[in-house]
Amino acid sequence: MSDKKLSRRDMLKLAGSATLATAFPSPGLTARAESPQIKAEEAAEVKTEATAEEVVNALEGAYGVHPGRRRNHTKGIGAEGFFIGNPELAAYSRSGLFTGEKITVVARFSIAGGNPNVPDADRGPRGLGLEFRLPSGSLHHMTMINTPMFFAAVPKTFLDKFIALAIDPATGKPNPAKLEAFAKSHADNKGQAEYLKAHNPPPSYANCPFFGIHTFKFVNAKDEVTPVKFRFVPGDGEKFLTDAEMASAPNDFLEKALFERLAEGPAKWDMIVTIGEPTDEQTNPTVLWPEGRKEVKAGTLTITSAVPNAEAGSFKINYDPLVMADGIQPTNDPVLLFRSPSYATSFTRRLRGI
C-alpha cells in the first residue's frame, strides 16, 4: 500500500492518542468523536488503536518504574560526533543535512526494553538516536534499531507485546505462556522475531548497522517527493557474538567496548538511502522493500567520543523521530506517527523524576 491520506477517523484517533489532546480535550474534537457515523465505523472494525499512556504504562508493567529514566531503551550510552552529507542528495531532498557541511551530532546508543540492567548479550534490538544540529539552528532526529523491520504494523501490537511481558506478581517474572499467545495472535511480530533469532547480538555498537525502518518522504527544492528508507552501515563491518561468547559474556561490555574502540580513533557509519518505487509499501514498518532498489550514499556519520549515559548531552534529549528539519517528512505510517506522543509521555515522566 502506498502512502495514503489520513481519513477523518484516523485523524481523530491520532488526536485522541496524543498526550496534549488527552490532557486538554478540545470541545470540537469531543463533539466530532461522538458522531454516530464515526461510532458505527469504529464498531465495524477490529480495534487496532492504543494510547501513549497505555503503552508507557505497559512498559512500566513489564520492566518496573525507574524514576527519571527512559521507559524504553533505558540502558544506553551517550556519544558525540558529526555528519557530512552528500550534496548529490539535493536531487531528492533540500534538507540542510545534505549540503556537505559538517553537522554536529549528539547521539545515544541503547538496548531495547525498559530494564536499566539488561545483559548486554540480550537478544533484543540495539538502538541509535541521532540529533543533528543544523547550521540553520534546526534540529533533525533519526531514531533507529539494528533490525531492518519492526515487530508492529500498528501501535496495538506494541501495546499487546508489553502487556504480554507484564511481570507476574506470583513469580516476579513475565509469564512465558502470555508471550507465546501474543506471538501466535500477532503475525506482524513474526519477521522481526525470526530476524533476532537468526542474528546474534553485536560485540560492539561499532559493529551494528542501524535501520530507519519507516518510509520517509524526501522533498527537493522543486517540491518533488520521493519515498525513501535509510540505514547506517558500520565502517567496522557488521559482527555478531558467537553462541559461546553470548553464554560467557559479562552483564556489561558494550560501554567498555565503545570507549576502547573510540580510544583508537573515530568510528564511522555510511548513511545509505534506498529510493522507493511508487508500488512499494510505505505505511507498514514490518514489510521490507524488494531487493534491487536504487541505493545512494547520503553521507557519513563519524562518532568521535562516548559519554556515560547520565552525564551525556543525550540523557535529556527526547529522540522523537518526528522532529525533522525542512526537506524530509513523515509518511502516514501509523507506527511512526504514534511514536511521537509515546516518547512525549515517557519524556514527561522522566523529566519529572517519576
Ligand code: HEM
Ligand atoms: C509503536 C511504536 C513505538 C513505541 C510506542 C515506542 C516507544 C518508545 C519509548 C516510550 C521510548 C522512550 C522515549 C524517551 O523516554 O525518550 C522509545 C525509545 C526508543 N525507540 Fe521507540 N517506540 C516505537 C517504535 C520504535 C521504532 C520503529 C524504532 C526504530 C526504528 C524505535 C527506536 C527507539 C530508540 C532507538 C529509542 C531510544 C532513543 C533514545 O536513546 O532516547 N522505536 N521508544
